[in-house]
Amino acid sequence: MVLQKQPIRAVVWGYGVVGATVNVTVQKEDSIFSHQITAVNEGISFGITGVWKVSFDPIGPGGPFSVIAEQKYSRVVDSIVLRDVYFGDIWLCGGQSNMEMTVLQVINASEELSVASRYPYIRLFQAGLEESSQELDDLASIAVQWSAPTAEILGNGNFTSFSAVCWLFGRYLYDKLQYPIGLVESCWGGTPIEAWSSNRVLNKCGLSFNVASDNQINDETGPHYPTVLWNAMIHPLRRMAIKGAIWYQGEANTAWHNAEYNCTFPAMIEDWRQAFHEGSGGASEIDFPFGFVQLSTYHHKVPDDTYPWIRWHQTADFGYAPNPKMRRTFMAVAMDLGDEKSPYGTIHPRYKQDVAYRLYLGAQAVAYRETAVVFQGPFPKGLQLKNCTELIIIYTQQLTVLEHSNDIFEVCCSPKWNSSSCKWVSAPIVNSSFNTLSLSVKDCRQKMMGVRYAWKEWPCELKKCPLYSKGYKLPAPPFMIQPVHD
Incomplete structure (x- = not known):
């Protein structure tokens, strides 16, 4: 098995006789980490069984170790040995x-x-x-x-x-x-x-x-x-x-x-x-x-x-x-x-x-705090409406645009914002650059109240969504943003 490595303290627990002394030892070659605890009843209602639990001092990655649990009660000694134990994540x-x-x-x-x-x-x-x-x-x-x-x-x-x-x-x-x-x-x-x-x-x-x-x-x-x-x-x-x-x-x-x-x-x-x-x-x-x-x-x-x-x-x-x-x-x-x-x-x-x-x-x-790793696809960070006929979306990353799709973007054309009752109209991609897209919104005959992307059950073919992060092949996630204007 694997137990959690440092800096987290690995936890081992088991069952034993209430009142017994339980010694837990972690052993590898010449190194021995010893922990001694007493079994206590944690609400187990049957028989005379109790639950014991021990946290190890933090142990670095590697192995193999042996973990030995030894119970002493009324001059009787019982033990369990776990072998081939490693520490990791x-x-x-x-x-x-x-x-x-x-x-x-x-x-x-x-x-x-x-x-x-x-x-x-x-x-x-x-x-x-x-x-x-x-x-x-x-x-x-x-x-x-x-x-x-x-x-x-x-x-x-x-x-x-x-x-x-x-x-x-x-x-x-x-x-x-x-x-x-x-x-x-x-x-x-x-x-x-x-x-x-x-x-x-x-x-x-x-x-x-x-x-x-x-x-x-x-x-x-x-x-x-x-x-x-x-x-x-x-x-x-x-x-x-x-x-x-x-x-x-x-x-x-x-x-x-x-x-x-x-x-x-x-x-x-x-x-x-x-x-x-x-x-x-x-x-x-x-x-x-x-x-x-x-x-x-x-x-x-x-x-x-x-x-x-x-x-x-x-x-x-x-x-x-x-x-x-x-x-x-x-x-x-x-x-x-x-x-x-x-x-x-x-x-x-x-x-x-x-x-x-x-x-x-x-x-x-x-989890591992590697700050240079790109792990998210591009997401909008700004919207600009141009001449009431063109919507410019500014993204967080440089884009790879596989296709100027006609229907994967939609805009909400409505007197007021309501995502469920909006009239959603397709907004074709007409242009793209480093981290921006331009959408045609000329078919929106009312006030434009929002924009959404990939709002379909099956929005694109296998590995062919229109937008990915440049160089990392991470798809842009779906979104719905409102309102576009005041």
Whole structure:
């Protein structure tokens, strides 16, 4: 396994007899780090079992170590030894089926699986699919015990084990950092964010549920019900000291509590951070880095705006991350990765290498504070209206313009601003330069109240959106800005 390296203090916990003395020793060759604690009851109600927990002094990356837990009680000594333990960075990977897709399901799967054995210092762990109406103290089941990566584990069927996005993200990190990486997967296909959220999150966002009366979810049994996956698959991990988390979810909320996602997602992030910080005794940072994938595509050429709205709400309606409501977050834009030929359905694009690499760039910048890394696509920083017929958009970066699209930009033509009742009119790109675009708005016959980009479920073909960052191939994210004028 991998435990979290310095400067964070790794946490180990276990079960024992209440009142026993537990000695925990970390040992490597001539170096011995010793920790002695006493097992105490933390609310375990059965038998005479108690929970003990110990935080190690910060330990640098590397290994292997042995971790020995020795219990002494009434002249009886019991011990457990964990071997082949390394210290590095732990990343938690959560979400629904696009996070659940295995390496077997991605583009170039055979090639990806063939290199698994070259990464023995990446270790994998996967929580079992469980649900609970109450917060569990420990995982009810484990799908993959701590393991070194193998082609068998990474390619074990469809939507089973192990997450391709999680693995590829970890692999990019290892290639850069050259020290151990631990990947903890806890995800379940088809699940809404409410299932992964505590009651604290639901209450903060004004959501309440009654099994008997809520017809919207009465037929959504099992893992779709609010809090049940938080209770069974996230809360039990809270004692673990982690570096950060990545998340790929949102499809299940396109048609359920879509409008609330701009509250539930940021609130869930903050709640997870608080829970892991407290559960680890302050070891996990209170604002640990949190990366996420902005939704890709589903239906081609369908006039439905549920996907664009979720993409927007994933950023707390800012359009980019990090932002004032989502500190220390980073986003991988994926709307240009639509996969019409995916054998797993268009909702499951196979280009997970691109997703993972974009997340990796964000982690470099946000988690590892590499200031020179470009990890976001270009975003508007100013608008200018010229002669009422031309709109100039000034971007944060130099642009690569693949196409002067006629319809990917739209302007709101209306006496007043209302995003849902606007008459949205196409605004063709007529010119581009270093970091600016010019749009024709001559077809807007009323007051122009706003502009939006890529506000479609499937806005562009594979890796051919009109706008990317120059030299970095990062797609410009969708946005909606209002008002353009007073």
